[in-house]
Structures are given as structure tokens and as C-alpha cells.
Amino acid sequence: MDRILTYTITPQEDGMQVLEFLRSKGFSRHILTSMKPDKEALLVNGMRAGGRSILKEGDHFRVRVMETGSMEGIVPAPLPLDILYEDEDILVLNKPADMPVHPSIGNYTNTLANAAAFYFQQKNELCPFRCINRLDRDTSGALILAKNALSAAILSAQMRNREIRRTYLAVVCGVTPPSGTVSAPIGRVSDSVIQRQVDPEHGESAVTHYERLAVRNDHSLLEIHLETGRTHQIRVHMGYIGHPLPADYLYHPVYDHFKRQPLHSFQLNFRHPLTGKDLCFTAPVPKDMAQAF
Incomplete structure (x- = not known):
């Protein structure tokens, strides 16, 4: 999904180059490269800017990250989704047991990816399937999908750095x-x-x-x-x-x-990839486990 972000440059950011600023916000090399063909990707005070442009305190910096991913190979299927939270950057789901996350041999239309593809299709949103914390087929519970490339890059970095508490x-x-x-x-x-x-x-x-x-x-x-x-x-x-x-x-x-x-x-604790706000999501305990105790 396309994502447009707006920043007002602070005194601490005065004098930074655009590329330096973007890297500090979690923009990966891949995302920066994908933005190059878009002539309107970087605007400072309404004017086009380049990677070496210098930002000044008070500047209004608009960044557009266009969707370059594809849903090819994932067939939309009208399967239920238990949504715990959604905004323009993330979708947090409660995955049921006996549902694979990704399509594979013998599982082409019964996966979480198929369900998400149908959900986004109904909303007219292009959101390639970007799963941050994968779960086994028979494991239930809270799982994060990134709705754009930037949130995926930041959340993936959090996973690598062990900053998502599971x-x-x-x-x-x-x-x-x-x-x-x-x-x-x-x-x-x-x-x-x-x-x-x-x-x-x-x-x-x-x-x-x-x-x-x-x-x-x-x-x-x-x-x-x-x-x-x-x-x-x-x-x-x-x-x-x-x-x-x-x-x-x-x-x-x-x-x-x-x-x-x-x-x-059961629970995921992490920082929102764009706002930096601390988040905590809990998935209700499934019946088979709750009834056992």
C-alpha cells in the first residue's frame, strides 16, 4: 500500500542530509532504491528534493513510499479474519489453529495469506502479504502483518534486534x-x-x-x-x-x-513502526486450551 509521511524538521535534525534523515527513520536501502523512479517521492516545502539535499529546522518534508510489491500467486479467498487491531501501517490478527500462514503444496487457498488477500481486495487496497512473526499451522494467536514496505522494514529490524516481545x-x-x-x-x-x-x-x-x-x-x-x-x-x-x-x-x-x-x-509487545508508540496486543485463549485448565 502506498504510504505518505510528513515531517517537520526539528532543531536536532537541522543540517541533516535527506538520506541521513530517512535512514534515521528506518528506511532501508531497498526502500530508498525503490523510491528513485518516483520523481515526487521527496518534497521539501513543496519542492522536489534529492538524497543530498540539506534539511533545515522548520522545513516541511513529505515522503511518498509507493507500493512496489505484488499479490501474484496468492488467490483471494473469503475466509474469516479475527482482527485485533488495524491502522494504515499494521494489521494484527488472531490466527486460528489449523490454518497455514503461507500457501504451499496442497494449501493454495486455505491460508492466512489467502484470507488477507480477500480482505484487502474488498477494501480496494494493494497490500502484499508481509508477515512479521510467523506461526506454525497448528499454532494459534497474535500475528503482525505489515501493510507497507516501510512498516515491514522497521518491524523486521525489531525482530532481528529482539525488540518484539512474544x-x-x-x-x-x-x-x-x-x-x-x-x-x-x-x-x-x-x-x-x-x-x-x-x-x-x-x-x-x-x-x-x-x-x-x-x-x-x-x-x-x-x-x-x-x-x-x-x-x-x-x-x-x-x-x-x-x-x-x-x-x-x-x-x-x-x-x-x-x-x-x-x-x-498470547501476547505481542512492540513499538509502532511509524509512531514509535509502545503497543501490546493479547489474543484470547482458544477453547481447547482454556477448557483443559
Whole structure:
């Protein structure tokens, strides 16, 4: 989606070059490059400006970031979306279980991307699918979509810098210690495209913190915080310490209590990519997990 931003240059920003100013606001090299063909991308006091133009205190600086992405390959499908929050930069959703995030073989029209494409089509908005915190198919809960390239670049940087705080709820087998930290590298299983394992020699660093909230029927309800975001991190780490998630088709396919892995992205804390305001969004606990405790 096109995004137009307006700035009034402050005393602290007086004398900055346009490129320096934009980089300070989170504009990536890719976005700056994509703006070059647009002759009206940069206007200072209504006049065209270049990357080396000098900004002065009190200047009115207008920046236009035109949408260059594409929805090609994602078929709009009228699937329900549970929207927790939306503005012109972000869309925060509560993803249900049993919904893939991205299309793949055998999942061409039943994904969150398909649902989002239909939603934006109905609003006549061009918003390529930009998912910031990805969730497994059977994992439910809060997830962020960026509605333009700039918000995507800033939020992706927050993810890399571990500035997006993610709180998960998980039900695991057995009674865990009251709290703990799992620090064990995770890598891909050699003969599998999907499956992961703890791999001290070749794996990437992964750190998971957990706190036990309740115990019932020889299962523990945990609150989990991630320092890293490795594929299947919670599922692999909990299994590694002897407390796998039940009904996990890859790592512990035991379905006597749950029909899907009981893992829920409960809360997201992060800074708004454009305003810098601190945000906190909570996704209601799904019925299968709530009823278990």
C-alpha cells in the first residue's frame, strides 16, 4: 500500500542530509532504491528534493513510499479474519489453529495469506502479504502483518534486534519445574525438510524461558518467552527437556487430550513502526486450551 509521511524538521535534525534523515527513520536501502523512479517521492516545502539535499529546522518534508510489491500467486479467498487491531501501517490478527500462514503444496487457498488477500481486495487496497512473526499451522494467536514496505522494514529490524516481545501459552506433558530456561542450539534434521532437533554442533543458538502457571491431569500450562525465533523452537525445546507438547504431529503424535498442539501466541509487545508508540496486543485463549485448565 502506498504510504505518505510528513515531517517537520526539528532543531536536532537541522543540517541533516535527506538520506541521513530517512535512514534515521528506518528506511532501508531497498526502500530508498525503490523510491528513485518516483520523481515526487521527496518534497521539501513543496519542492522536489534529492538524497543530498540539506534539511533545515522548520522545513516541511513529505515522503511518498509507493507500493512496489505484488499479490501474484496468492488467490483471494473469503475466509474469516479475527482482527485485533488495524491502522494504515499494521494489521494484527488472531490466527486460528489449523490454518497455514503461507500457501504451499496442497494449501493454495486455505491460508492466512489467502484470507488477507480477500480482505484487502474488498477494501480496494494493494497490500502484499508481509508477515512479521510467523506461526506454525497448528499454532494459534497474535500475528503482525505489515501493510507497507516501510512498516515491514522497521518491524523486521525489531525482530532481528529482539525488540518484539512474544509471550506464548503452551500445554506440555508432565509436571515441569516451576520455571526454567532452555538454551540449546536448533538445527534441521538431516533427512527432513521440516523437522528440527537440538543440534549442539551445527545448530543455531536458541533460548526459551518458561514459567509454570498450572498443573492438571499430568499436564502443565506454561507461559513462554523466546529470546530467539528458530523454527519449531518451543516444540523442540520442550521435547528436549522431556515435556513435549501433546498432539504434535511431528514430535509427539499423542492425541488422547488434544487434537492439535496446544500452543498459542498470547501476547505481542512492540513499538509502532511509524509512531514509535509502545503497543501490546493479547489474543484470547482458544477453547481447547482454556477448557483443559
